[in-house]
Amino acid sequence: MKIAFLAAGGQRFDVEAHPGATLMEIATGAGVPGITGECGGSMACGTCHCKLTDESYVLVGPPGDDEASMLEFSETEPTETSRLSCQVALTEAHDGLVVHVPPWS
Ligand code: FES
Known part of the structure; x- marks a missing residue:
């Protein structure tokens, strides 16, 4: 399955992913800047x-309480569809996710 990372400045990374990995693992493994x-x-x-894009956020779901608290300490201000990518474990249902990388443009 494929996950698209949209980096600041308009660069797009289409990364091959497998279920069980986290979004953070595949982003860092592919050298996506900003994660x-x-x-x-x-x-x-x-x-x-x-x-995440709105459509992708629906598939992934909201953060838990601890994650939501940690998001507040992120260097980039969190949005309504923010997640910590290390807390998003991928399943087959996540094929085609579109993920923005900070800083937001
Ligand atoms: S990798 Fe440190 S909070 Fe996600």
Whole structure:
């Protein structure tokens, strides 16, 4: 399955993904700029912040309470469709997700 990352400046990365991986893992594995995942996915850094399109957010769902709190500490102000990409574990249903990478343009 494929996930599209839209980086600041209009660069688009179409990344091959497999179920079970997190959005952060496939973004960092593909070298998508703007997602670094410094804490390795333990929800302690906020450097994996991303913003989903409305359609993609419906598929992924909202953050839990701890994640929502952590989003507030992200360098980029969170939006209504923000998630920490390390907390989004992919399933087959997520094929075709479109993900914006901060800073938002
Ligand atoms: S990788 Fe650190 S919070 Fe997601």
